[in-house]
Amino acid sequence: MPAPDWLRKRRERDASADDASLWQKCPKCSEMLYRKDIVANLWVCSRCGYHFRMHAYDRINTLVDGDFVEIGTDILPGDPLGWTDKRPYPQKLERDREKSKLSEAVVTGFATLDGFPVALGVMDFNFRGGTMGTVVGERITNLLEEARRRRLPCIIFTASGGARMEEGMLALMQMAKTTLAVERFKDEGNLYIAVLTDPTTGGVSASFAFAADLIVAEARAAIGFAGRRVIEQTIRQKLPENFQTAEFLLEKGHVDMVLDRRELRPALVRLLDYAVDRKRLATPLKAVPEFAIQ
Amino acid sequence: MPAPDWLRKRRERDASADDASLWQKCPKCSEMLYRKDIVANLWVCSRCGYHFRMHAYDRINTLVDGDFVEIGTDILPGDPLGWTDKRPYPQKLERDREKSKLSEAVVTGFATLDGFPVALGVMDFNFRGGTMGTVVGERITNLLEEARRRRLPCIIFTASGGARMEEGMLALMQMAKTTLAVERFKDEGNLYIAVLTDPTTGGVSASFAFAADLIVAEARAAIGFAGRRVIEQTIRQKLPENFQTAEFLLEKGHVDMVLDRRELRPALVRLLDYAVDRKRLATPLKAVPEFAIQ
Amino acid sequence: MNLIVEREKSLSELETRLAQLHERGIGGDEMRALETKVQELRQDFFGKLTPWERVNMARHPKRPLASDYLGALEAFDELHGDRHFRDDPALVGGFAKLRGHNVMVLSQQKGRDTKENIRRNFGMVSPEGYRKASRLMELAARFHLPIVTFVDTSGADPGIGSEERAQSEAISGCLMTLTHVGVPVVASIVGEGGSGGALAIALADHVIMAENAVYSVASPEGCAAILWGDSARAPEAAEHLKLTSNDLLGFGIVDEIVPEPLGGAHHDAAAFIGRVFDAIERALERLALLPPADLLDTRYRKYRRIGSWREDSPVRAGGLA
């Protein structure tokens, strides 16, 4: 299958790019990194280990065996509240579609990981800060229902600033909807792994993220319920540097493991190997190779 | 049914008693209390609310509607380890039988509470400090099995210094045995209420006591895993006065409610009323009135 | 200061003047004019409330609190604690009798005064409160007792300790419990329904909402701060958020509205609470007819359809062109 237009265009631009886009500065250690090296190192700073946020399609591309059958692309946001502030909500969506090259804040579909067929959901902070509105809720629910039907394990990568304000209570209700879907999925003995990436907070954190069988956090990711700023305003003092980091949560017993992104894929394969009965899995997948570079 | 011999004798002695036994000093507020008043007030100091430890038969007598069918009286302690220190274990048992007028550290049987048929277990600190050996484990297990067979709710009053040293690992294994019995009992939807009285610690606390559906603690009771002295020796400092009290545990979220002994019976009846389907209970009980005064 | 309280103050000033006139025997036109004015003002003030006015009503210092509902029950036996760490006074739960039904009640509890508010953490529940709720819900399911909840919180506690003890996991856990308990669950939004902290005990088979309660994805202040960096624009946010009972009935998020007396529930608290209990009772009796499997299936389908999205021709996999 040919690479999508936007990707082809991006690549052309990259090829003809100036120094500024060939090189990128690490926001943590200030090292100037060659963009191709960043990509080769899974968007991790080779000097200090800083984890850049990843585009959903990059994540999928670097994770799966090669094929990815996307579902839920027909589920698209409406404007249920008729929300307009600085600009109408549909315009905000349009802008984020442009910017992120995504149709919404989560990509869902099927793939194989080292031969294990899995249902895969990947959230993306680039689209409305990864907020959960109706479409995120519906796509996640849909993914879990499809995975349940096929008795596949499900892996969801979370990245979210919380609920999407512009969809009001319909957004909040997605917490209930996704949790119900998780329960039904797990109830039949299916494995659900959540991978919490930077940042995972609010309604996503407090619903399907922490409802997983196994919770893996990516190194240094910010994870919590309330946002850092909200807490600082409430207590009127600065929080310690490591507060709400993956490493902090590991110590506090909230997550099963914290992994450097470069160790993530083999670890997920091992977890699948421990907990999934291979004999149970025999769903043929249509081969649809997908890849993207941020 | 006539009162047992030992009780008749005790009563005769009480009648001819001197002042010293007619009156008793409250160990907390030092008030001199008339023994009959203590009994009438359910062994609670009328001045400061201090709860005297109660004899198992007194507990049963003040709790049940009138009948109590005791079971497990044929289960009696052996000497599996052939234990002898200052004196042989059988002699210690004999002395405690004399002292407590009990055959072991727990009394088990059936009764009704305000018309609710229940299985009832009452531990007594007067017998080997309420320690759990083989007989306590067997009687509790037996009670739970009989209650399960009859689909009766089960109420167990705990009072224990822990496992009985003189029965070694056989004593420890009663933690496993009783917990298995609790699980099987609860698994079929039966209600199990534990009433933690002073003191409830060690192996009893860490097995069937805290495995209950509802945990009621008697006011001021000392409750914990490790004994107060052990902790003080470990940390080499004095513990605060309220540490390991029922009230402390309520604040720490360990128990459902803390009740003054004088409120206990009506509260238990209310709990039974909420959680037990009366229609389910229709086991006739043989009327065997029992009573005793410490 | 609370908007509604301010209005009540100015009304009560007029009423005092009216009473003074009456006392002094001054009647006639002046008196009648004033009476009409008071009447009109009351209608003007409370007849049709804006979303922001409802937010103020939901936060009114005299509004019935969870304790008022619990106090109106035929019986209530509080059960404490999460069995692990702490008893959270911001979430009160226990066995209760409601119109002869044995039920498990759970409610967020604000304080009536400062001291009580500090003890109750202003009704903001900590992880151990949600874990207590989960525990009691499981207990209710074990003994076939319906679950009745009263929601009144500005949101889950956002403090350091709550984060340290996994607030997200606690709320998620509460929601997970409500997805599988095979007994009827009836939730009543009676005051503030603040975000995930409210929903945690409101995933229900039947959701009742007091006319002037609010139920929102974020507090108007929080929403204004997030979107516009200015929490003072809360009234505007309230307008946007569609947080009133009517809005939510329209979305199918709320199943029934209990009307309040003019001026709010606190003007006749006993009668109002009675009407909430009427609604709960009707729901309990209807839901009691469903076998557990049907109940759970209906619950699933109820939430399954909440949302609003377009289903266009699929966007081609790999992103938008």
Add this chain to the structure above:
Amino acid sequence: MNLIVEREKSLSELETRLAQLHERGIGGDEMRALETKVQELRQDFFGKLTPWERVNMARHPKRPLASDYLGALEAFDELHGDRHFRDDPALVGGFAKLRGHNVMVLSQQKGRDTKENIRRNFGMVSPEGYRKASRLMELAARFHLPIVTFVDTSGADPGIGSEERAQSEAISGCLMTLTHVGVPVVASIVGEGGSGGALAIALADHVIMAENAVYSVASPEGCAAILWGDSARAPEAAEHLKLTSNDLLGFGIVDEIVPEPLGGAHHDAAAFIGRVFDAIERALERLALLPPADLLDTRYRKYRRIGSWREDSPVRAGGLA
């Protein structure tokens, strides 16, 4: 100082002297006499250990620890935390491969040096450790993985924090979990089996015990303190407590003993651990044949019969005459 270590020291002094004689070419009678003496002493020291000597062996600073067993597995992926409060380093758990079997491993972990011991709290588990264990056991049951535990603790942590966070409830909870998980549970008492804190992860379908491990209702020191107010009388208490592998095999509390090399498991740790794994593997293969219901029933009956009591003519209700 550890009794066994003292003996090893004096033996090693003799051995050093022997080596020196050998070096200097001094052979003959003196040498042979010394050799015989060393040989006799070794037999004398380690050939037949008293209970108190075994206590010292179980606490030997070089004895294989949980980490040595975990290190010998084909694979081990540690899973952390109780999801609520803390990850307890005194209890290590995770997925593992043992002789090709996917299993869930749980073990109490002492430290090899002071620093590690402080981090691991000397292998004394806190409530959150037992809660992690419960959680991982439930996970194992969900995915049909057998549970394999390694027991090595002087007892559950007796600190203030552990009491505040309901140590009793945590241990009871762990036991309750083990009563209902429908997968094979194999426990190995490899070092100290200290009271309820050890049993919490040792209620099992098959219990293996290292020859020189001890498993006791209380530590000998604790027992002596409780009964005689003098913890120095620990050796005497050890004699009474029947805490050796042979005693416990006799009582039916332990199902199998794995012999240790002369002088203790640390003299050939790798081979010894291999023999423990052999025993675990055999148990797993046998237990895998039982359907869950039979497994649970057998587990129930196994513990149901443990104890020793007389069944005399019933004592008349109401107490002894």
